[in-house]
Amino acid sequence: MPTLTKLYTMDEASQHNTKDDCWIVIDGKVYDVSSYLDEHPGGDDVVLATTGKDATDDFEDAGHSQEARELLQSFCIGELDPTAPVIPELEISSKKQPAVNSQKLQDLTKQYWAVPVAIAGISVVVGFLYLRKK
Structure with a gap:
């Protein structure tokens, strides 16, 4: 029986941006790395700086080892919802109202x-x- 994957929006993932509650998004997957922040070799501030956005490029640019990639999988809690907009809708103001x-x-x-x-x-x-x- 296949397991159901929890889908998250980028907005949901970005709300978890503190040392006690930290989620990151890499390659369309959402990871809860809160328990790993103190152990991260680059420091917790490096990871916290990647919350609220797609951290794939940052992760790849850091040159993580295969061991790090395997460890990352243990923190996976779901996937990014592909149907949700990555950028929230902007409210367009009417030109009739003066700014x-x-x-x-x-x-x-x-x-x-x-x-x-x-x-x-x-x-x-x-x-x-x-x-x-x-």
């Missing part, structure tokens, strides 16, 4: 226009006085 940040910037520009004008005016006066003394 709040641009409105704030316009307000600040209208309110503080005198400061750069004053600095430019003072610079002109100081320059004129300096040239007049020569």
Whole structure:
């Protein structure tokens, strides 16, 4: 009887990103490496830096041995759901609504226009006085 493989989304896997609860995704498989972090030869920070993304390239670039690859299999808890989007859907704002940040910037520009004008005016006066003394 075949065992059912648990499917996880990247969003689910990325929520496990602490030293006490650390999941990584390599080659479409999800691994719970929480119990191994203290033993990892490269340190736990190297592994923690790969949470929340596909760590396949990082794993391959590190040049792990066959023994390390076999050990990794013992931490496998499931697979990445191939039907789930890798990147969460972005909320597209309506063009009918003016952006709040641009409105704030316009307000600040209208309110503080005198400061750069004053600095430019003072610079002109100081320059004129300096040239007049020569």
